[in-house]
Amino acid sequence: MSTVLKNWDFMRLLRMSMGLWLIYSAFADRQPLFGLMGGIFALQALFNVGCGLGGCATPSVRRSTTHTIEETHYEEVK
Template identity: 30%
Template sequence: MLENKFRSWNFLRILRLAMGIFLVIEAVKSGMWFLVFVGVVFVAMPLLNIGCCATGNYSIPKQNSEKAVDEVEYEELK
């Protein structure tokens, strides 16, 4: 089960987790409790694989290569 959880990890996901952990540790050291909350959010995002681009909402739609692009009709204006 753990193999499936860590199979889709890439460099940026690991980097986000490391930055979140670093932010939590530094915020606890300095006593800035609001930043602890922000750091927990940054740790939760890679662990749960959530974020603005995780669901594919910002992906570019695939073009259908079967359409003929060469045939273009022009209308003459007078």
């Protein structure tokens, strides 16, 4: 239940609004395929499973890179 009520970001709200709009459109236009697609979008938003197991959020911790930039030495060829 805690995953349903927490971490509502822009993409999750967008999926929920698209899902509800498609469900409404399915009833208004009598199109069952719109209802199915709307239900999928709404469930993805509700359970936050849009792009895999962790949802669509990117990791907040950035890995440090210890790459050293080496200067390139050029040799003139005549």
